[in-house]
Amino acid sequence: MITTIQTGGVCAPLGFSAGGVHCGLAKQPDKKDLALIVSEVPCAAAAIYTRNKVKASPLAVTKAHLADGTARAVICNSGNANACSADGEAVARGMCRAAAQALGISPRDVAVGSTGVIGQPLPLEKVAAAAPALKAALEDGWGGSDAAARAIMTTDLSKKELAISFVLGGKTCRLGGIAKGSGMIHPNMGTMLAFLTTDAAVSAPMLQKALRDVTEDTFNMVSVDGDTSTNDMCVVLANGLAGNPIVDAEGPALEDFTGALRAVCTHLAREMARDGEGATKLLTCTVEGAPDTRTARVLSKSVICSNLFKAAMFGADANWGRVLCALGYADADFDISRTGVCFASAAGSVEVCKDGAGVPFSEEQAKRVLGEKEIDIRVSLCQGGGSATAWGCDLTYDYVKINGDYRS
């Protein structure tokens, strides 16, 4: 039984506080650009990182700091990716040190993330100077999570945040998360930045297992533009203050926890897709009846990655041939001659393709269905029990505008 907590985000779990300040890395003078999340007590920690061979420096430092499976805090800036910069690792370690000094903990208990422009030196002195103010800004209520969630946004238009409660070993536990997405979104065993907190007691290895399982069908099923970022990272901290018997092995309790984690990550992944750069529509492609899950994942992701299809959705054009085309060039084996496609939204649904060929449909009804802000693309393969869902967004003039001159 999973219940949404209306406010709280990463501060909803017991013992966590968070905050955000402006330290001067963002171009806008008042934009919060430095976030901190802290637990009162040590946490089991797990993380997943981008598979891009070009990895931003904070990822290497976080990986080293989380090697012992514990952490207490996350510091993260926006406005600069700290990637492809000569002294990047020293800067990332310096950010951990600044947070640790302000909090009176070890730098090895701090995870660090960055997002923003690649290849420009990150001025560490701005972070160091802001660390005391950042500590002073910590709040354990809704305001703290809100400030942290806003401080990690770049071109995001909306804050991504959720908290839920669930029962584990007879105890009510809470799990919250914040994330940023928007552009360069095509995670591969990682995500854009997502930070999750829970007061459930879960061992580090089980936390890592749950995170890996959940990432496969949440963050890894989102694509805004097919570009896998250098900075993708998802960190989860579990401080055990809920008092449940620790989840330290596979079994029903881990499954319950994984379900809770999946609920929060699914929400954050969907919100990333909805708020893709320039997006006007959330696209959800579900492939059912696939020979296996992998096939369903590859096919659903191929559809939401197709520029041609994304542009058609922007124009509310029921060009289902582009769906078949994208299915056809995906790296998967299936029988196209049994494939059906249906578009659906709050305005109804319209079947456009059956057995691999077009069926007559009302263009008027199709325009109505595709005129909505949330479009479902349902693909039925009728050749097995595998299914998967991928999320994306339309390709618009504004995507081009935003990315035509991002740095200036």
Added chain:
Amino acid sequence: MITTIQTGGVCAPLGFSAGGVHCGLAKQPDKKDLALIVSEVPCAAAAIYTRNKVKASPLAVTKAHLADGTARAVICNSGNANACSADGEAVARGMCRAAAQALGISPRDVAVGSTGVIGQPLPLEKVAAAAPALKAALEDGWGGSDAAARAIMTTDLSKKELAISFVLGGKTCRLGGIAKGSGMIHPNMGTMLAFLTTDAAVSAPMLQKALRDVTEDTFNMVSVDGDTSTNDMCVVLANGLAGNPIVDAEGPALEDFTGALRAVCTHLAREMARDGEGATKLLTCTVEGAPDTRTARVLSKSVICSNLFKAAMFGADANWGRVLCALGYADADFDISRTGVCFASAAGSVEVCKDGAGVPFSEEQAKRVLGEKEIDIRVSLCQGGGSATAWGCDLTYDYVKINGDYRS
């Protein structure tokens, strides 16, 4: 020694004629939409097709007709892809029959291609009715190739055509080609439509070998939008009228012929990229110093496929971090810490990245370099002798506009 023939296209080789008419498949009332290319004598024939699992019907029919390694004519329409339509193969066979009847040859000697909207029935009667006029429109001079090249265009803004002459076995031979590109361009062992003719005598197996080799580093190195079409096809006809000793085995003569074929295909591939839907700039990414050729191909193609990088080029923004990001997520092994990047054009060049990290550069000079219509992206890996070149175009408002409502 390869010499460009100023006019002629597919009619430059001896014994070929071509033409194009309006038969009513294109939406525009006067747009030529049906092309025919014919040799006076039988030809050795070879072809390469899309790897998309969804294959348009004309490809299956062409494959069957070319199974004996011979052909005499190609018929091709624009305005309808004849893909994902229930009676597609019957229609494609019907198009071959219509051409064959008009020409007095066997339908099995006709190759057929289509391009346009996927999933709508192609009215065969329009093609059949136009066949006599199409035959009457055949010309063996420049006008014939021009008409055929225009008849296969869809959203292309410019005609793609080239003819060259070269010497083989002491005889002057000619090779010409026409192509269409524009959108849904990301060929994989095929291309958008390209039709090549030559009067060189080359056996069908050697013609196929040359075409396969050349396609790998010409058409397969072009991407406009990452969408591999259902209709990609490249057909080459060799009628032997130049009188050279037949090239029927590997050796220097095949190499010379392959070089000639590469020259024409490289030109057509570049022109496809330059005329990508909505494009304002031709992007040429060359990767040098790679461990091997495959790595260089994968990396150069990853750069010109990146939406983020393409949008940056539209905005003349020297955002080289996106080049590194695209290299990093490509499916290839290399050492990013030795990688350098340089942008160049007619306005000069600017080094932006060395040893995997940014170097100071003049933004003013970068804007000048990137303000040109042809941009070179030079990536030096310094880790071997592999090199490759890929061609693409920028991502613009007009790409979105063109594809937001293609069908109406």
